[in-house]
Amino acid sequence: MIEVEKVRYIYPNGVEALRGVSLDIREGELIAIMGENGSGKTTLIKHLNGLLKPVEGRVLIDGVDTRKSSVAELSKKVGIVFQSPDSMFFSESVWDEVYFSLKILGYQSGEAESKVEWALKYMDLWKYRDRSPFTLSGGEKKRLSIAIVLAWQPKYIVIDEPTVGQDAPNRKRLELLINKLRKDGVTVILSSHDVEFIVDLRPRVILLSRGQIIADGPAESILTDEDKLEKSSLLLPQIPLLMKRLAGIGVNPGCLTVDEAIREISSKFKSQKIW
Numbered sequence: 001m002i003e004v005e006k007v008r009y010i011y012p013n014g015v016e017a018l019r020g021v022s023l024d025i026r027e028g029e030l031i032a033i034m035g036e037n038g039s040g041k042t043t044l045i046k047h048l049n050g051l052l053k054p055v056e057g058r059v060l061i062d063g064v065d066t067r068k069s070s071v072a073e074l075s076k077k078v079g080i081v082f083q084s085p086d087s088m089f090f091s092e093s094v095w096d097e098v099y100f101s102l103k104i105l106g107y108q109s110g111e112a113e114s115k116v117e118w119a120l121k122y123m124d125l126w127k128y129r130d131r132s133p134f135t136l137s138g139g140e141k142k143r144l145s146i147a148i149v150l151a152w153q154p155k156y157i158v159i160d161e162p163t164v165g166q167d168a169p170n171r172k173r174l175e176l177l178i179n180k181l182r183k184d185g186v187t188v189i190l191s192s193h194d195v196e197f198i199v200d201l202r203p204r205v206i207l208l209s210r211g212q213i214i215a216d217g218p219a220e221s222i223l224t225d226e227d228k229l230e231k232s233s234l235l236l237p238q239i240p241l242l243m244k245r246l247a248g249i250g251v252n253p254g255c256l257t258v259d260e261a262i263r264e265i266s267s268k269f270k271s272q273k274i275w
C-alpha cells in the first residue's frame with residue numbers, strides 16, 4: 001500500500017506544487033491522477049519513489065517512509081515511466097538499455113538477460129533489440145521506456161502521461177497493456193489529462209487542481225461530473241457528454257463507453273416501442 005499523508009512540496013524557486021495532498025493507494029488498484037497543466041501530477045508522482053521528498057507530511061511505501069530509503073531501493077517497488085523517453089536513454093542498443101537498468105538495480109547477468117527478453121517481447125520490441133534507442137519513433141521510444149521499467153517487475157507501475165504523442169494503434173496497445181497489468185495484479189498509477197483514454201479504463205480518478213486533490217472516486221462518478229472536471233480544466237468525455245445531452249429523454253447519464261450508451265439508448269427506445 002502507498003500512503004501519501006498531508007504532503008506539501010515547495011520547489012526551490014518558491015512554487016508550492018503540492019498543498020496538503022493525502023491519498024491511499026491499495027494493491028491492485030488502477031488509478032488515474034488527472035488535472036490541468038501545472039496542477040502537480042508529476043510532482044506527486046516523483047514523491048512515490050523518493051525522487052522528491054515532502055517538505056511537510058510523509059509518503060509510506062509498504063510502510064517504509066521515503067525519507068528513510070534510497071531512490072534505488074524504492075524504485076524496485078515503484079517503477080516510474082517519465083513523460084519524455086529520450087531523457088531516460090543512454091545505451092547503444094535497445095537490448096542494452098533494458099539490460100543496464102536491471103544491472104543498476106542489482107540483478108545478476110543470467111536473470112537480467114531473461115528479463116530483457118521477456119520485457120522486449122511483452123512490448124513488441126524484440127525485433128528492434130539491436131537498434132539504437134535514439135533511432136526509434138516516438139511511439140516506440142515510449143514502449144521502450146515502459147519495457148525498461150516493466151523488466152524489473154515492480155509491484156507499483158507509474159506512467160506519467162502515457163498517451164502523449166501516441167497514435168491510435170499505440171493507444172490501443174497501451175490500453176491492452178494496462179488492462180493486462182491490472183489482471184496480473186500490478187498496481188498501476190497513471191497521470192493524464194486525456195479523458196478519452198482514461199474513461200475506457202474505468203480507473204479510480206484523482207482530480208488535482210493547483211496542488212490539491214479536489215475529487216477522488218470511481219470513473220463512473222468523476223468522469224460524468226462536468227462541474228468537478230471543469231475545476232481541473234478538463235472536459236467531459238464524449239460519451240458522458242452525449243448522455244448528458246440526452247438526459248431529457250430519460251436515459252441514464254452515467255454511461256462511460258459506446259457499448260453502454262448503445263445498450264442504454266436502445267433499451268429506452270425499445271421500452272417506448274420506437275426502436
Ligand SMILES: Nc1ncnc2c1ncn2[C@@H]1O[C@H](COP(=O)(O)OP(=O)(O)OP(=O)(O)O)[C@@H](O)[C@H]1O
Nearest residue numbers: 011013015017035036037038039040041042043044
Ligand atoms: N523543477 C521545478 N522547479 C520549479 N518549479 C517547478 C518544477 N517542476 C514543476 N514546477 C512547478 O510546479 C507546479 C506543478 O508542476 P507539475 O510538473 O507537477 O505539474 P503537472 O500537473 O505534471 O503538469 P503537466 O500536465 O504540464 O505535466 C507548476 O507550477 C510548475 O511550474
Ligand SMILES: [Mg+2]
Nearest residue numbers: 041042043160
Ligand atoms: Mg506533468
